[in-house]
Amino acid sequence: MPKELIRLANCTMAFDGEVVLDNINLYINDQEFLTLLGPSGCGKTTTLRIIGGFQTPTQGDVFFDGVRINDVPPHKRTINTVFQRYALFPHLNVFENIAFGLRIPKTDPESRRKVKLPESEIQERVLEMLKVVNLKGFEKRAVSSLSGGQQQRVAIARALVNRPKVLLLDEPLGALDLRLRKDMQIELKRIQQAMGITFIYVTHDQEEALAMSDTVVVMDEGKIQQIGTPEDIYNEPKNAFVADFIGESNIIDGIMRADGVVEIFNRRFQCLDKGFAKDEPVDVVIRPEDVDIVPEGQGQLKGTVTSVTFKGMQYDIIVDFYGFKWLIQTTDLSPVGSRIGIKIDPDGIHVMKKSHYSGMFGDYSSYSEEYEEISDADYDPEAEDQEAEHEEE
Amino acid sequence: MNRKPSLFSRLMTGLIFLFLYAPIFVLIIFSFNNSKSRSVWAGFTLDWYDKLFHDQMILDALYTTLAVSVLAAVIATVAGTFAAIGFYNMKKRWRTPLMTVNNIPMVNAEIVTGVSLCLFFVAFFNLWGDFAHWVNGAFGLQLPEQLYLGFGTMLIAHITFNIPYVILSIMPKLRQMDKNLVDAAQDLGCTWMQAFWKVVVPEIKPGIINGLLIAFTMSVDDFVISYFTAGSSTANLAMRIYAMTKKRISPEVNAVSTLLFVTVLVLLVIINVREARQERAAAKQRIT
Numbered sequence: 309m310p311k312e313l314i315r316l317a318n319c320t321m322a323f324d325g326e327v328v329l330d331n332i333n334l335y336i337n338d339q340e341f342l343t344l345l346g347p348s349g350c351g352k353t354t355t356l357r358i359i360g361g362f363q364t365p366t367q368g369d370v371f372f373d374g375v376r377i378n379d380v381p382p383h384k385r386t387i388n389t390v391f392q393r394y395a396l397f398p399h400l401n402v403f404e405n406i407a408f409g410l411r412i413p414k415t416d417p418e419s420r421r422k423v424k425l426p427e428s429e430i431q432e433r434v435l436e437m438l439k440v441v442n443l444k445g446f447e448k449r450a451v452s453s454l455s456g457g458q459q460q461r462v463a464i465a466r467a468l469v470n471r472p473k474v475l476l477l478d479e480p481l482g483a484l485d486l487r488l489r490k491d492m493q494i495e496l497k498r499i500q501q502a503m504g505i506t507f508i509y510v511t512h513d514q515e516e517a518l519a520m521s522d523t524v525v526v527m528d529e530g531k532i533q534q535i536g537t538p539e540d541i542y543n544e545p546k547n548a549f550v551a552d553f554i555g556e557s558n559i560i561d562g563i564m565r566a567d568g569v570v571e572i573f574n575r576r577f578q579c580l581d582k583g584f585a586k587d588e589p590v591d592v593v594i595r596p597e598d599v600d601i602v603p604e605g606q607g608q609l610k611g612t613v614t615s616v617t618f619k620g621m622q623y624d625i626i627v628d629f630y631g632f633k634w635l636i637q638t639t640d641l642s643p644v645g646s647r648i649g650i651k652i653d654p655d656g657i658h659v660m661k662k663s664h665y666s667g668m669f670g671d672y673s674s675y676s677e678e679y680e681e682i683s684d685a686d687y688d689p690e691a692e693d694q695e696a697e698h699e700e701e
Numbered sequence: 702m703n704r705k706p707s708l709f710s711r712l713m714t715g716l717i718f719l720f721l722y723a724p725i726f727v728l729i730i731f732s733f734n735n736s737k738s739r740s741v742w743a744g745f746t747l748d749w750y751d752k753l754f755h756d757q758m759i760l761d762a763l764y765t766t767l768a769v770s771v772l773a774a775v776i777a778t779v780a781g782t783f784a785a786i787g788f789y790n791m792k793k794r795w796r797t798p799l800m801t802v803n804n805i806p807m808v809n810a811e812i813v814t815g816v817s818l819c820l821f822f823v824a825f826f827n828l829w830g831d832f833a834h835w836v837n838g839a840f841g842l843q844l845p846e847q848l849y850l851g852f853g854t855m856l857i858a859h860i861t862f863n864i865p866y867v868i869l870s871i872m873p874k875l876r877q878m879d880k881n882l883v884d885a886a887q888d889l890g891c892t893w894m895q896a897f898w899k900v901v902v903p904e905i906k907p908g909i910i911n912g913l914l915i916a917f918t919m920s921v922d923d924f925v926i927s928y929f930t931a932g933s934s935t936a937n938l939a940m941r942i943y944a945m946t947k948k949r950i951s952p953e954v955n956a957v958s959t960l961l962f963v964t965v966l967v968l969l970v971i972i973n974v975r976e977a978r979q980e981r982a983a984a985k986q987r988i989t
Contacts, residue, residue, distance in 0.1 A: 380885070381892075382884070383891055397882065408889050412890035
């Protein structure tokens with residue numbers, strides 16, 4: 309049974325009357341890898357800063373190990389942070405950066421006196437940490453002489469050397485290139501498992517979130533949209549926002565005709581979803597990889613291919629069904645203009661309740677533009693700055 | 702097109718430099734002249750400098766200048782550093798107008814600053830006189846009832862006009878600093894004050910030292926504001942030189958002016974070299 313470590317209870321955060329976090333309820337277990345995922349401005353960084361103690365929620369409480377910590381300043385929390393763009397101390401070398409936290413005298417809980425760690429222990433712990441992050445031999449280097457990935461490792465070592473119970477990571481891989489990002493994802497997961505520390509990770513990159521997390525918290529508009537394992541989030545999105553933000557989805561209006569029967573484009577499909585009212589309007593999610601292409605005559609739906617993009621592993625094709633454009637991923641080439649039929653297995657269909665996100669996502673009519681937006685999931689420092697500036701206000 | 706500067710513009714440049722620097726050059730040369738004449742060269746001597754360092758009035762003025770400059774620079778730097786950090790942490794809509802207010806004294810006519818400070822001090826002394834009189838009567842104390850312009854008021858005036866320069870030299874360093882550094886230090890166990898000493902000060906140190914040097918430079922050669930706030934009993938070097946020119950002018954004036962000029966020149970060179978170096982270092986960091 310996992311032990312609960314952190315709890316946010318009804319946390320609301322407003323800056324100058326503008327609500328940035330809206331009544332967040334969240335608990336985080338010991339040794340969990342939890343990711344706060346969402347677009348910029350969704351409140352994920354604010355949530356992290358509340359846990360770190362850099363901001364106090366306007367309303368609501370924060371508990372750590374059952375103790376309310378709203379008013380505990382950051383330096384008294386057994387939580388450390390890896391900051392966006394690292395925030396290494398430029399005037400100190402790698403060793404001194406990592407040793408920074410160890411050199412601050414700590415109050416001994418029994419004698420209530422300030423105690424300094426002996427130099428030998430500092431030495432030992434820093435060198436051990438350098439080994440953990442694969443930076444042996446870099447002690448004397450200036451931080452400005454390191455590459456982005458190396459600076460990232462120093463930032464992680466600097467936080468972990470204090471043996472925190474929780475490590476907060478604020479878009480730590482955002483400034484790295486794709487290859488390095490993938491390596492660091494594996495590296496971070498390895499460190500988290502080896503040290504048995506709770507990681508709370510903020511990112512806007514859904515792939516990163518799915519690859520690393522035990523639990524993903526999808527946020528938008530200052531609210532939690534869904535909490536679940538990566539599989540849950542991907543396979544059972546709660547609303548159109550989550551379905552669209554995590555992976556590619558065709559989201560179609562449907563009507564629930566009975567348990568396990570959903571109607572799309574006036575055709576009934578078998579599905580596995582139950583518990584909706586009869587004839588309830590719903591959003592239906594169909595992932596591009598769950599669609600089988602068959603000859604036109606055998607298809608449950610028939611459509612015309614309007615565009616084909618070769619993606620290496622598969623073709624992304626856009627198919628027009630009765631004016632609604634779907635994205636389908638297939639390994640067989642169907643040329644533009646050809647007529648095809650499709651079949652969808654019951655487990656390829658996911659039915660969601662209508663929400664205020666309905667109708668906003670999941671249509672690929674403007675595919676090329678949308679595609680650009682998706683592939684441009686790259687870190688956008690300016691957008692982040694605006695967000696940060698906003699939070700400052 | 703003719704890319705070379707025309708003869709006319711070269712002539713003008715030459716004339717400008719001539720008018721700017723020739724008088725100073727002549728002044729320096731004649732401080733070494735072995736005669737009281739200011740037009741006929743009579744051989745090299747250090748007599749005037751020797752005389753200078755045996756002139757009690759000059760030595761007093763030198764002492765006053767150094768004391769005021771050092772104290773004013775140090776106090777203004779401490780105050781200016783904290784003020785800059787205050788500005789930096791302000792919301793933009795407050796920071797921008799306040800920075801403008803901060804900049805006004807630097808472009809304001811010195812005589813206005815001097816006169817207004819003088820009037821302020823006098824007005825304050827009057828109020829103080831009444832207050833001290835009342836306190837002395839009521840509690841039997843011996844507070845001085847009559848205050849005078851002097852070293853103290855001059856020091857306060859110098860601190861006042863130095864602070865904007867300090868703020869101006871520190872602000873860019875704060876802006877260059879990663880916003881998360883203070884958070885990071887606090888995250889690692891520092892209180893705000895520890896974070897300030899361990900992280901912020903090392904980061905903005907170049908700005909602090911530049912501010913200190915600029916403040917010192919401004920104070921060393923200040924005449925107008927000192928003249929209005931020092932009263933009649935105190936004088937710094939600039940005021941001393943002015944007083945000397947009113948009587949018979951001896952080459953001692955040349956010597957003391959030369960010393961002042963060289964001091965300020967050296968300070969300005971140091972400040973500029975430091976700034977150029979920092980800019981180069983910053984540019985280098987941006988590349989990597």
